[in-house]
Every structure is written in C-alpha cells, then in structure tokens.
Amino acid sequence: MTVTALDAIDIPSFESKLAILDTALSPGLFARINAEVAALIETERSYLLTHKKGGTVAYSTLRERAPALVGHYLSKDLRQIVSRIVGLELSPTPLHDESSCSVLFYEKPGDHINWNYDHNFYRGRHFTVLIPVVNRGRDGGLSAACLLARQRGREVEIATPPNRMIVFEGAKVRHKVTPIGEGERRAVWSMTYCTDPRNSAVQGVARRVKDTAFFGLRSLWT
Numbered sequence: 001m002t003v004t005a006l007d008a009i010d011i012p013s014f015e016s017k018l019a020i021l022d023t024a025l026s027p028g029l030f031a032r033i034n035a036e037v038a039a040l041i042e043t044e045r046s047y048l049l050t051h052k053k054g055g056t057v058a059y060s061t062l063r064e065r066a067p068a069l070v071g072h073y074l075s076k077d078l079r080q081i082v083s084r085i086v087g088l089e090l091s092p093t094p095l096h097d098e099s100s101c102s103v104l105f106y107e108k109p110g111d112h113i114n115w116n117y118d119h120n121f122y123r124g125r126h127f128t129v130l131i132p133v134v135n136r137g138r139d140g141g142l143s144a145a146c147l148l149a150r151q152r153g154r155e156v157e158i159a160t161p162p163n164r165m166i167v168f169e170g171a172k173v174r175h176k177v178t179p180i181g182e183g184e185r186r187a188v189w190s191m192t193y194c195t196d197p198r199n200s201a202v203q204g205v206a207r208r209v210k211d212t213a214f215f216g217l218r219s220l221w222t
C-alpha cells in the first residue's frame with residue numbers, strides 16, 4: 001500500500017465540502033514524488049491578470065516526466081480514499097483535461113491565486129484534491145502563502161505543510177492562495193476526480209478555453 005492504508009485512516013467529515021487528511025502518502029512514495037517534482041524545472045509560467053501568477057506543469061508533461069505522481073493519481077488506492085472522504089464513487093477526470101493532474105509552482109515573490117471556484121466541466125460532481133509537495137519559507141518554516149477558503153460566510157485558513165491532503169468541492173468552495181515572499185517556494189500537486197467524467201459539447205469547449213488560459217494553445221487540440 002503506497003498511501004496511508006485505508007483502514008488506518010480516520011475518515012474526516014465532508015459536511016462543509018472540504019476535508020483534510022494530515023498524512024497523504026507513505027514516506028517512501030512521498031520521497032519519490034518529491035524527487036519528480038524537483039526535476040520539473042521547466043515550468044510553464046502563466047500570468048492571468050489579477051487571477052493567478054505562478055507556474056503550472058500540465059498533465060501531458062507530467063505523463064512524460066513524473067510517472068510515480070501520475071501512477072498514483074490513477075491508482076485505486078487514492079481513488080478509494082477520496083471516494084470514502086466525499087461519500088461518492090469517483091473516477092479520475094480524462095487524460096485530455098490538463099487540470100486532471102497538474103503541479104502548481106509558486107516560486108517568485110508575489111506568486112498567488114486570487115479568489116476562484118474550480119469550474120466543473122463534467123456531468124457529475126467534481127472534486128479537487130491538493131497535496132502540497134514543497135512549502136518552504138526563508139527561515140526553514142512554511143512559506144507566507146496561505147490557502148484560504150470561504151466556509152459558512154467566513155475565511156478559513158488551511159495550513160498546507162508538505163504531504164497533507166486537502167479535498168474539496170471546488171465548484172462550491174471559493175478559495176484563494178495568498179502571495180509567497182522573497183526566497184520562498186511552494187509546489188502543490190493538484191488533482192481532480194468526478195462522479196461522472198463525461199461532458200457535453202458545450203462543457204468540452206468551455207474546458208478547452210480554460211485550459212488554454214492556464215496551459216497554453218496546445219490545449220485547443222487536446
């Protein structure tokens with residue numbers, strides 16, 4: 001078993017459409033994934049004015065360069081854990097969706113993501129899973145970047161130390177990431193799962209337009 005064993009997990013409540021597991025992966029698997037992320041030097045920096053500043057490595061690149069990470073996204077182990085947390089049977093989202101499995105890099109001062117929902121381009125309900133891989137401040141602690149979520153009319157701060165797992169329904173939970181500071185680095189592995197990953201023609205076009213903004217023109221023909 002590469003993840004924390006399902007039986008050993010105290011399944012957190014998903015009542016607020018957001019749940020946290022303190023340890024996502026076994027130490028051995030986390031070390032392999034950490035090494036793959038460290039090797040992803042060519043990040044694709046995207047600047048979406050007022051929305052996002054930071055780099056994103058797309059699913060198609062990860063499939064070539066991060067086999068442990070992609071293998072784990074597609075594994076039964078992880079899918080079962082996330083399904084148990086949300087209380088629904090989930091599948092990975094399709095290979096042609098660049099957001100299905102990606103790594104977000106925050107590496108220059110000011111890199112951040114503004115308040116957003118993760119739009120759902122599928123027939124079923126759609127869930128986001130985050131596993132922070134790197135989160136390093138200048139003093140050896142965590143970076144200044146905070147993941148904030150709107151919960152019951154309040155902003156809740158969610159700590160993102162490496163190897164935590166945050167599961168939320170991104171289309172319903174508004175969230176943002178505050179800027180990192182000078183000399184800091186944060187890398188977050190982001191995945192999506194869905195109860196029904198089919199989409200209509202209109203949803204397919206909307207997904208391509210979104211991927212083009214985040215991942216570049218190649219998304220138009222994937």
Ligand SMILES: O=C(O)CCC(=O)C(=O)O
Pocket residue numbers: 104113116118130147160175176177188190
């Ligand atoms: O970097 C993070 O903590 C996740 C950010 C994210 O998924 C988002 O804001 O849409």
